Amino acid sequence: MSSFWNIWIWVLTLGCLAGCFIILRYCLKNFAGVEEGESMGHSFDGIEELNNPLPKWWSNFFLATIIWALFYIAWFGLGAWTGISGWRSSNQGILNIAESKAKTAEYLAKDSGVLVQYDREIARANEKYGPIFDAYAARSIEDLATDAEALKVGQRLFIQNCAQCHGSDARGTTGFPNLADKDWLYGGTPEQIKETIMHGRQAVGMMAWEDALGGEQGVKDVAAYVISLSGRSVNADLAKAGKAKFGICAGCHGSDGQGSLALGLPMGAPNLSDNVWLYGGSKRAIEESIKYGRAGVMPPWSNILGEEKVHVISAYVYSLSQD
Numbered sequence: 518m519s520s521f522w523n524i525w526i527w528v529l530t531l532g533c534l535a536g537c538f539i540i541l542r543y544c545l546k547n548f549a550g551v552e553e554g555e556s557m558g559h560s561f562d563g564i565e566e567l568n569n570p571l572p573k574w575w576s577n578f579f580l581a582t583i584i585w586a587l588f589y590i591a592w593f594g595l596g597a598w599t600g601i602s603g604w605r606s607s608n609q610g611i612l613n614i615a616e617s618k619a620k621t622a623e624y625l626a627k628d629s630g631v632l633v634q635y636d637r638e639i640a641r642a643n644e645k646y647g648p649i650f651d652a653y654a655a656r657s658i659e660d661l662a663t664d665a666e667a668l669k670v671g672q673r674l675f676i677q678n679c680a681q682c683h684g685s686d687a688r689g690t691t692g693f694p695n696l697a698d699k700d701w702l703y704g705g706t707p708e709q710i711k712e713t714i715m716h717g718r719q720a721v722g723m724m725a726w727e728d729a730l731g732g733e734q735g736v737k738d739v740a741a742y743v744i745s746l747s748g749r750s751v752n753a754d755l756a757k758a759g760k761a762k763f764g765i766c767a768g769c770h771g772s773d774g775q776g777s778l779a780l781g782l783p784m785g786a787p788n789l790s791d792n793v794w795l796y797g798g799s800k801r802a803i804e805e806s807i808k809y810g811r812a813g814v815m816p817p818w819s820n821i822l823g824e825e826k827v828h829v830i831s832a833y834v835y836s837l838s839q840d
């Protein structure tokens with residue numbers, strides 16, 4: 518922190534406290550020129566104003582909060598000063614999780630007690646829950662998926678970390694896949710699910726196809742063909758024209774639109790023939806997917822949660838699509 522901001526914080530904070538104290542003292546003075554409890558000489562509709570002082574309990578309480586503030590500042594610090602306790606809310610100057618972990622390890626090794634509160638809480642939680650996660654990590658995902666306790670832990674981790682995108686019931690929404698069905702972009706085996714969560718996934722190559730398809734009409738033709746793949750009725754002429762152009766899509770989606778997973782490619786191109794839609798199955802949504810392209814990103818979690826926790830979440834996700 519620059520010394521300007523340090524001084525700024527000190528002046529503002531102490532100035533406010535001093536200001537409160539001065540106002541309180543001023544308000545406790547009898548400056549009305551009449552005895553306490555006597556009439557001020559004002560009467561409103563028969564209600565008379567008396568010169569009453571501030572209640573003692575109230576003004577004393579106010580004073581106590583000012584004194585409390587001084588002790589609080591002395592203990593927790595102000596501006597760049599960390600106070601008597603040496604408390605800090607964050608590791609200042611640390612920019613990523615790797616640096617934070619290194620710093621924490623360094624503090625722990627020195628046993629110097631200068632851990633920031635967050636690190637202290639994480640270290641304490643790791644001590645308490647670490648052995649539980651280690652025990653889970655030693656078991657297979659299929660095995661954990663039948664263990665009600667482990668699934669509860671996995672579900673809680675899921676709700677905290679994944680629900681904002683995939684929904685609290687893991688059923689997803691537009692652009693965020695449903696994890697509770699048997700339809701997968703990147704595979705539904707325990708290993709594939711864990712790989713997805715550990716390292717993230719990025720949908721590859723679904724660019725805007727309008728130009729390559731020869732414009733608006735090309736998009737309409739191919740969309741009609743795509744819709745026909747899941748057995749819905751479409752204009753047969755459009756679908757026929759679309760089928761002729763589908764060759765450029767087949768490299769990723771397969772010649773029958775069966776998806777890249779069926780081709781053994783981990784690129785996330787969805788099955789287009791099962792009437793399950795990541796971005797919506799209406800004619801308009803499908804035309805937009807083709808016209809503008811799509812590029813979903815599943816973030817990686819290995820750095821944030823660590824492998825043990827990902828292992829347990831994987832078991833939870835895996836369990837959702839087992840009957």
Ligand code: HEC
Nearest residue numbers: 678679682692694701702703704713714720785813814815
């Ligand atoms: C910021 C949003 C976001 C968060 C948070 C998120 N995901 Fe995802 N996830 C996605 C997107 C988007 C995809 C689809 C990527 C694509 O379009 O190819 C995805 C894909 C997946 C898949 C692959 C589904 C399939 O059909 O193969 C799994 C499994 C998954 N996420 C699990 C998780 C878990 C578990 C968590 C929490 C640890 C999580 N996700 C957190 C956005 C998110």
Ligand code: HEC
Nearest residue numbers: 720721722723726766769785786794795796806811812813
């Ligand atoms: C280079 C590989 C690639 C090619 C070629 C490709 N796609 Fe895709 N397509 C993808 C991927 C990957 C996604 C998923 C995008 C995401 O998850 O964000 C996708 C998504 C889609 C979707 C959305 C599906 C849903 O469930 O909402 C449609 C529709 C689609 N593609 C149609 C086509 C058509 C039609 C063509 C040919 C003109 C085509 N794609 C060519 C890779 C490809």
